[in-house]
Amino acid sequence: xxxxxxxxxxxxxxxxxxxxxxxxxxxxxxxxxxxxxxxxxxxxxxxxxxxxxxxxxxxxxxxxxxxxxxxxxxxxxxxxxxxxxxxxxxxxxxxxxxxxxxxxxxxxxxxxxxxxxxxxxxxxxxxxxxxxxxxxxxxxxxxxxxxxxxxxxxxxxxxxxxxxxxxxxxxxxxxxxxxxxxxxxxxxxxxxxxxxxxxxxxxxxxxxxxxxxxxxxxxxxxxxxxxxxxxxxxxxxxxxxxxxxxxxxxxxxxxxxxxxxxxxxxxxxxxxxxxxxxxxxxxxxxxxxxxxxxxxxxxxxxxxxxxxxxxxxxxxxxxxxxxxxxxxxxxxxxxxxxxxxxxxxxxxxxxxxxxxxxxxxxxxxxxxxxxxxxxxxxxxxxx
Numbered sequence: 001x002x003x004x005x006x007x008x009x010x011x012x013x014x015x016x017x018x019x020x021x022x023x024x025x026x027x028x029x030x031x032x033x034x035x036x037x038x039x040x041x042x043x044x045x046x047x048x049x050x051x052x053x054x055x056x057x058x059x060x061x062x063x064x065x066x067x068x069x070x071x072x073x074x075x076x077x078x079x080x081x082x083x084x085x086x087x088x089x090x091x092x093x094x095x096x097x098x099x100x101x102x103x104x105x106x107x108x109x110x111x112x113x114x115x116x117x118x119x120x121x122x123x124x125x126x127x128x129x130x131x132x133x134x135x136x137x138x139x140x141x142x143x144x145x146x147x148x149x150x151x152x153x154x155x156x157x158x159x160x161x162x163x164x165x166x167x168x169x170x171x172x173x174x175x176x177x178x179x180x181x182x183x184x185x186x187x188x189x190x191x192x193x194x195x196x197x198x199x200x201x202x203x204x205x206x207x208x209x210x211x212x213x214x215x216x217x218x219x220x221x222x223x224x225x226x227x228x229x230x231x232x233x234x235x236x237x238x239x240x241x242x243x244x245x246x247x248x249x250x251x252x253x254x255x256x257x258x259x260x261x262x263x264x265x266x267x268x269x270x271x272x273x274x275x276x277x278x279x280x281x282x283x284x285x286x287x288x289x290x291x292x293x294x295x296x297x298x299x300x301x302x303x304x305x306x307x308x309x310x311x312x313x314x315x316x317x318x319x320x321x322x323x324x325x326x327x328x329x330x331x332x333x334x335x336x337x338x339x340x341x342x343x344x345x346x347x348x349x350x351x352x353x354x355x356x357x358x359x360x361x362x363x364x365x366x367x368x369x370x371x372x373x374x375x376x377x378x379x380x381x382x383x
Contacts, residue, residue, distance in 0.1 A: 025378035027080050027165040027213065029099040029156050030073075033129050033202075034169035035122075036066050036105030036349060037220075038073040041087035042124070043105035047116060051320035053304060053335045057352050064090065066105055066319075068304070068339040069352030072280075073101070073167060075359035076215075079374060080165070088132050095154050099164060100136060102129040108173045109195045121177050126170055130202045137161060137209055162210040165377060168203075169217040169280070171195065171259065175251055176222060179232050185247055192255055196262045207270055213378045214275045216263055217362075218256040220284040223248030226302055226311035226347035242289050243300050249285075256281055260369060267380075274380040277369040283361035287343060287354060294357065296343050303342035303351060304335040313347035 032038050041064025044050050055062045058069030064087060065071055074084055077099070085101035086094035106122035107129065116122055124132075140155040156164075174195055178188035203214065222228050223245030229236040236245040256279070263277040291299035302312040304319035314332075317323065321333035336342055340353040350358070365373040370380045 022376075024375040025165075025213070027082070027163065027378070029097075029160040029164035030077050030080065030082055030085060030167060031099050031133065031161075031164055031211075032073050032085055032101045032103055032167045032169075033126060033133075034073075034103035034167075034217075035107040035173050036103075037172065037217075038071055038101070038103045038167070038169045039066070039087070039105045039107075040064050040071065040073065040085050040101045040103070041090045042101065042103055043122060045087055045089040045091070046104065046124070053320060056335060057339055066349045067345050067352055067355065068335065070355060071352075072217075072355045072359050072362075073103075073169070075356060075363075076167065076374065079359075079363060088136060096136075096140065097154055097156055098160075099156070100133075102132050102136075103169070104129075106173060107170060108177055109170055109198050110174055110177075110191070112177060119177070119180070121173055126198065126202055130205055133206065134209065162212055164211070165213045165215055166206060166211045167215045167217070168199075170199075171219040171255055172222055172252075175219065175248075175255060176228055176231075179228070179235055179248075185235070185251060188251055189254055192258050195255075196258050199259075200262055200266065203266060207273055212273045214263075214266075214273065215278060215374070215377050216259070216276065217278045217280045218259055219252050220281055221249045221288065222252045224285070224288045224300065226300060226313040226344060227315065229300075230309070230311070230313060230315060230347075244285075244288065252281060263369070271381060274378050276372060276377050276380050278362050279367040279369070280358060280362060282367055283358045284350075286361065287357050291343055295341070296353070297341045299343040301342065302344045302347040303339050304333060304346045306332045306334075311344075311347060319346035 044064040050062050050066055052062055056068050082098045085099050086096055088100045088102050104122045104124040107124050108121055109126045111125045112121045141158055143151045144155045221244055228248055235247050238246045240246055260277045263275050267275045288299040300311055305312045306314040306317040308314035317332045319333045322329045322331050339351045342351050343354045345351040363374045365371045372380045
């Protein structure tokens with residue numbers, strides 16, 4: 001009895017925390033949608049593996065990520081106690097028991113009327129990812145229920161789809177695709193409302209299939225990425241004091257403003273669901289603008305690239321890229337000595353160290369609307 005009495009204060013404290021909304025959520029799975037910022041192997045499975053030295057810092061070899069190590073989504077699932085997400089398109093060695101990743105590098109919200117080989121943008125747009133998700137639900141549950149056995153260890157339980165966290169990180173490529181097609185800034189801005197309509201439709205479909213908890217990232221400061229600065233020098237001409245393109249970043253901020261408004265409308269439309277808008281832009285720009293104070297080197301200098309120009313970035317020779325010299329393949333896209341001191345991994349994507357910084361900035365909820373931590377993202381219903 002004495003032991004029971006001693007436990008009562010602790011039990012009461014936990015009950016008070018839970019009633020106040022302070023207790024962590026239980027997300028048994030994560031389903032991710034996006035582009036290369038969160039791709040854990042989709043493009044590699046479909047169009048050829050990301051070559052060495054990708055993966056060198058954490059995984060020790062290429063792991064389907066365009067990074068030296070982990071992405072923000074990897075830190076998200078780590079924080080939630082969930083294994084790293086297998087790419088839906090990866091048929092070898094995958095385990096989907098606690099989620100799946102539908103993101104592929106080069107993906108966009110809108111469909112691209114071109115090919116990966118011509119434009120560099122993936123045919124697996126966000127609507128295709130949503131169709132994959134629909135197939136995944138139907139087929140995984142059929143196999144789980146009818147075949148059983150090992151499949152029950154590799155596929156999610158039916159109830160996980162309504163309990164999972166649904167994460168989104170996409171939009172960067174829609175902006176750059178517009179610019180790379182030689183559209184004007186006015187034309188790129190004019191495309192944003194349609195992008196929001198498409199995104200809304202896809203989130204609505206996922207909600208219809210049972211999704212309740214959504215964690216939606218804004219796009220980052222595109223004007224601070226070497227590949228964008230080099231591809232459209234006219235757009236990159238006007239720079240801020242960090243060296244980032246003012247125009248690119250202005251459009252990214254306009255995109256984010258509309259995205260935040262879109263998430264707010266979804267929150268009103270579906271009060272049974274929790275929608276969290278996450279201001280990744282601010283986290284990334286803080287890292288870039290304060291890089292040296294934070295222990296990083298030049299934030300615009302590519303770690304893994306070919307010695308070309310002010311950014312160590314050559315669009316013709318990417319990270320791990322090779323050229324044929326006298327009948328022998330020679331690697332030109334080599335990594336820097338210490339990726340942990342660099343922000344830019346390959347001129348397009350961040351290093352693991354940069355991704356970790358971004359995650360640390362967003363996990364606590366200070367940059368979220370409503371301001372809920374990642375682990376409490378189920379508690380923003382109706383806010």
